[in-house]
Amino acid sequence: MFTLAAATADTPARLRLDGDLTIYEVRAAREQLLALLPAQPVPWQLDLGGLGELDSAGVQLLLSLHKTLCANGHEAEVIALPGNARALLELLRLPALCPAGTPVPCEE
Amino acid sequence: MFDAEQWSQLLQGFLEEARDLLKEAEDSLLRLETRPDDDAAINALFRAVHTLKGSAGIFSLDPLVALAHQLENLLMGVRDGARVLDAPLTSLMLQCMDELGVMLDSIDPQQVSMPAHTPRQAALLAALQAHQGELPASVDNPLAAPHGAPRLRTWHLSIRFASELLSNGFDPAAFIRYLARLGDILSLQTLTWAVPELDSLDPEACYLGFEVSLHSDASREQLEDVFALVQDFCTLRLQAQEPTDTALPAEPRAPAQTLAPATATPLPSMPAGEPRTASSSQVKVAAQKLDELINLVGELVIATAGAQMQALRSAHAACIESVQAVQQHVEQIRERALKLRMVEVGETFNRFHRVVRDVSQALDKQIALTISGGDTELDKTLIDRIADPLVHLVRNAIDHGIEAPAERRAAGKPEQGQLRLNAYHDSGMIVLEIQDDGRGLNTAKIREKAIARGMLDSDSPMSEQDIHLLIFEAGFSTAEQVSNLSGRGVGMDVVRSAIDQLRGVIEIDSRAGHGCTFRIRLPLTLAIIDGFLVSVGEEHFVIPLDMVTECMEAPANQAEQGHLNLRGRPLPCIDLQPHFGLPRSACVRRNIVVVSQGRQHAGLIVDQLHGELQTVIKPLGQLFQHLSGISGSTILGSGQVALILDIPSLFRQSQQRAEGETPHLLPSPSGE
Amino acid sequence: MAKTILIVDDSASMRQLVKISLASAGHQVIEACDGRDALNKLTGQKINLVISDVNMPNLDGIGLVKALKARNEYRFTPIMMLTTESEQAKKAEGQAAGARAWIVKPFQPQQLLAAVEKLIG
Numbered sequence: 001m002f003t004l005a006a007a008t009a010d011t012p013a014r015l016r017l018d019g020d021l022t023i024y025e026v027r028a029a030r031e032q033l034l035a036l037l038p039a040q041p042v043p044w045q046l047d048l049g050g051l052g053e054l055d056s057a058g059v060q061l062l063l064s065l066h067k068t069l070c071a072n073g074h075e076a077e078v079i080a081l082p083g084n085a086r087a088l089l090e091l092l093r094l095p096a097l098c099p100a101g102t103p104v105p106c107e108e
Numbered sequence: 109m110f111d112a113e114q115w116s117q118l119l120q121g122f123l124e125e126a127r128d129l130l131k132e133a134e135d136s137l138l139r140l141e142t143r144p145d146d147d148a149a150i151n152a153l154f155r156a157v158h159t160l161k162g163s164a165g166i167f168s169l170d171p172l173v174a175l176a177h178q179l180e181n182l183l184m185g186v187r188d189g190a191r192v193l194d195a196p197l198t199s200l201m202l203q204c205m206d207e208l209g210v211m212l213d214s215i216d217p218q219q220v221s222m223p224a225h226t227p228r229q230a231a232l233l234a235a236l237q238a239h240q241g242e243l244p245a246s247v248d249n250p251l252a253a254p255h256g257a258p259r260l261r262t263w264h265l266s267i268r269f270a271s272e273l274l275s276n277g278f279d280p281a282a283f284i285r286y287l288a289r290l291g292d293i294l295s296l297q298t299l300t301w302a303v304p305e306l307d308s309l310d311p312e313a314c315y316l317g318f319e320v321s322l323h324s325d326a327s328r329e330q331l332e333d334v335f336a337l338v339q340d341f342c343t344l345r346l347q348a349q350e351p352t353d354t355a356l357p358a359e360p361r362a363p364a365q366t367l368a369p370a371t372a373t374p375l376p377s378m379p380a381g382e383p384r385t386a387s388s389s390q391v392k393v394a395a396q397k398l399d400e401l402i403n404l405v406g407e408l409v410i411a412t413a414g415a416q417m418q419a420l421r422s423a424h425a426a427c428i429e430s431v432q433a434v435q436q437h438v439e440q441i442r443e444r445a446l447k448l449r450m451v452e453v454g455e456t457f458n459r460f461h462r463v464v465r466d467v468s469q470a471l472d473k474q475i476a477l478t479i480s481g482g483d484t485e486l487d488k489t490l491i492d493r494i495a496d497p498l499v500h501l502v503r504n505a506i507d508h509g510i511e512a513p514a515e516r517r518a519a520g521k522p523e524q525g526q527l528r529l530n531a532y533h534d535s536g537m538i539v540l541e542i543q544d545d546g547r548g549l550n551t552a553k554i555r556e557k558a559i560a561r562g563m564l565d566s567d568s569p570m571s572e573q574d575i576h577l578l579i580f581e582a583g584f585s586t587a588e589q590v591s592n593l594s595g596r597g598v599g600m601d602v603v604r605s606a607i608d609q610l611r612g613v614i615e616i617d618s619r620a621g622h623g624c625t626f627r628i629r630l631p632l633t634l635a636i637i638d639g640f641l642v643s644v645g646e647e648h649f650v651i652p653l654d655m656v657t658e659c660m661e662a663p664a665n666q667a668e669q670g671h672l673n674l675r676g677r678p679l680p681c682i683d684l685q686p687h688f689g690l691p692r693s694a695c696v697r698r699n700i701v702v703v704s705q706g707r708q709h710a711g712l713i714v715d716q717l718h719g720e721l722q723t724v725i726k727p728l729g730q731l732f733q734h735l736s737g738i739s740g741s742t743i744l745g746s747g748q749v750a751l752i753l754d755i756p757s758l759f760r761q762s763q764q765r766a767e768g769e770t771p772h773l774l775p776s777p778s779g780e
Numbered sequence: 781m782a783k784t785i786l787i788v789d790d791s792a793s794m795r796q797l798v799k800i801s802l803a804s805a806g807h808q809v810i811e812a813c814d815g816r817d818a819l820n821k822l823t824g825q826k827i828n829l830v831i832s833d834v835n836m837p838n839l840d841g842i843g844l845v846k847a848l849k850a851r852n853e854y855r856f857t858p859i860m861m862l863t864t865e866s867e868q869a870k871k872a873e874g875q876a877a878g879a880r881a882w883i884v885k886p887f888q889p890q891q892l893l894a895a896v897e898k899l900i901g
Contacts, residue, residue: 022856
């Protein structure tokens with residue numbers, strides 16, 4: 001589901017998600033993410049272009065991922081987001097997980 | 109319950125919100141004028157006036173409540189299809205909104221009071237009531253309102269879920285979607301603080317909660333019913349936040365009573381605009397606080413540069429590394445801090461609907477305004493300072509650019525003129541365009557006039573474009589008769605100097621008979637400058653980098669004549685050393701920095717070139733404010749002060765001298 | 781957004797009513813005439829919601845709920861039960877098994893749609 005392109009000198013690490021992210025997938029997805037997270041703080045891009053179905057459980061996992069990256073000093077940025085996922089994130093007023101916005105402050 | 113200071117803060121918040129609401133109402137009203145069937149606009153208009161009335165009631169601002177109430181009653185008729193929003197009614201409503209704006213301005217936030225009714229308000233109220241009287245059934249009477257009128261109110265829902273919610277197959281988003289069908293979600297906050305980091309996350313447990321403000325006519329039962337399915341997994345707190353009955357006259361309320369619920373919840377929040385522009389939770393911050401922050405960040409950048417220099421000097425590896433880490437963060441902070449000031453230009457552009465409407469009506473012209481690029485962002489200060497010049501240019505385009513309908517018909521153009529406002533980013537600058545399809549600038553007339561005013565020699569060869577730019581010179585006005593709109597004694601030179609002050613450039617593209625485009629290029633922000641550092645003797649100067657075209661070694665003697673032969677063309681030169689009255693330095697090999705602005709070029713003679721730097725602009729202290737040719741200062745990493753050169757004003761000075769003294773742009777060597 | 785919904789009821793007319801209501805809201809409907817038929821028709825495809833009668837031959841509604849909860853790919857699928865007043869006693873049993881929403885027959889199509897939207901809208 002998640003594939004990782006490592007950071008190079010001038011591109012950030014890019015994590016791409018393909019397929020659905022719903023209550024059915026989140027458990028496996030979390031395991032996979034934990035294995036992929038880098039130790040060194042680097043800028044991150046989360047490419048959601050291949051995201052299929054997204055539900056609240058998936059949103060919650062993305063929030064947790066974002067929080068984890070921020071807490072470890074990574075810069076996390078979401079690039080590409082299919083329309084249905086965007087609609088959900090906009091409904092829930094979660095611009096932090098939407099691309100093309102201003103960089104999201106890591107608060108809380 | 110509240111002390112005076114809290115009251116005053118609450119009121120301040122209300123005033124800001126109220127101005128936004130008024131603007132929204134005005135925008136919607138103007139939109140309705142062109143698209144009467146725009147339901148979203150009617151609803152937005154109604155909601156804005158309604159919310160304004162409701163909030164004003166909290167502060168017992170009775171005259172405001174009274175006017176908003178009458179306005180609301182009329183709007184209700186419009187919304188329900190019982191009344192047509194015709195031109196006279198629109199004009200009346202616009203007047204009312206102007207008056208509401210005046211009332212807001214008259215409120216003293218310290219005293220929480222406002223002056224009583226004025227005759228003008230009384231006249232407006234009477235006019236509104238006269239309109240109201242035409243309705244067969246009075247909407248003041250709730251019983252007569254269409255279809256038993258369910259009560260619209262704002263509900264506040266606090267929703268918390270049990271952790272087993274998700275694993276039981278429920279998706280909280282589904283409930284939110286369902287709520288959205290029952291009314292307008294005015295605000296929504298997804299509570300994410302409980303979501304843990306990945307390593308302690310149970311991905312199938314629910315950590316989310318919601319705070320929702322819903323404007324709806326749904327009853328408490330209906331709302332509770334939404335969550336009935338998940339009652340085992342959910343705690344719901346439901347509060348009618350603003351129980352205003354839209355159909356009843358608003359009683360002036362005792363503040364203590366109405367504010368009781370407001371202790372638990374913030375003031376009625378702004379209705380979300382278009383649903384698409386998902387209004388995430390926003391915080392309003394006084395612009396001054398942002399300025400303070402950015403100023404401090406500027407100090408931080410400078411201090412960091414100093415620290416870095418010390419670290420490098422110490423050659424202590426660990427120290428250098430730490431300073432570099434600090435510097436990276438400071439850099440990020442600086443970028444983000446500057447972004448905080450960025451706002452979309454759309455709001456400013458939208459003001460022009462009103463300007464265009466008023467001005468074109470007054471001149472009896474038909475004009476359609478198109479706006480594009482409204483989502484382009486630029487610095488708030490820039491927007492504020494460019495707004496007036498823009499108004500001037502827009503008025504000018506309507507007044508002088510776009511022809512009267514008859515003239516347009518005769519020229520084979522559609523009677524309705526087109527005016528276009530556009531914004532976009534172009535190579536690090538923001539570009540604002542004001543484009544009309546009018547008659548274009550009359551080059552011959554401008555030339556004639558410039559010669560008559562002694563601004564131009566009758567035989568001087570000048571390109572059409574250069575001639576056009578003459579309209580920005582002081583004392584130039586092409587209008588044959590000064591109309592009371594664009595010719596209020598303020599010339600286009602004011603526009604130009606405003607733009608100069610913002611380190612901007614203005615260009616004109618005009619085609620006779622086809623129209624004219626004014627193009628303003630501005631830096632993205634005023635707080636930071638990409639500069640080129642030079643020095644004269646001990647003094648450092650920063651030249652805005654985008655004005656630097658080339659650097660070269662100064663040929664001996666030649667440049668001191670005041671001009672230089674640059675590839676066969678004369679280049680006027682300004683020696684900064686005498687210009688600023690600096691002591692003659694021992695520097696033998698001097699350099700020339702060629703700067704240009706628009707189509708003007710000049711060479712600045714300096715001692716040494718130090719290269720590019722990005723730096724924070726600090727305003728000039730009182731002491732230096734009289735210094736012309738300097739627009740600000742900055743502090744270098746070494747702690748030294750560098751002055752930022754104001755190239756446009758240097759150009760002007762050099763030109764004035766050229767006109768006044770010598771034929772070939774010789775700067776006076778005696779300096780200022 | 782269109783959802784895939786499985787309707788399980790031994791009454792063809794009840795299935796028809798549910799199917800028309802749901803199809804009018806743009807949903808995909810799969811029909812099954814009892815619990816066993818339902819389990820046979822579920823071959824791993826994604827189902828957004830199961831609407832099931834309680835009293836059915838072969839495998840009843842409660843049995844279906846239990847069977848679904850035991851299958852990994854359907855363990856989170858929300859299940860809505862259609863009951864009659866006389867079956868209230870079954871409700872506790874169904875809840876214990878994992879059914880979460882209940883609609884009492886006879887119901888208006890609007891009621892059903894509203895419940896579906898709340899669950900999976």
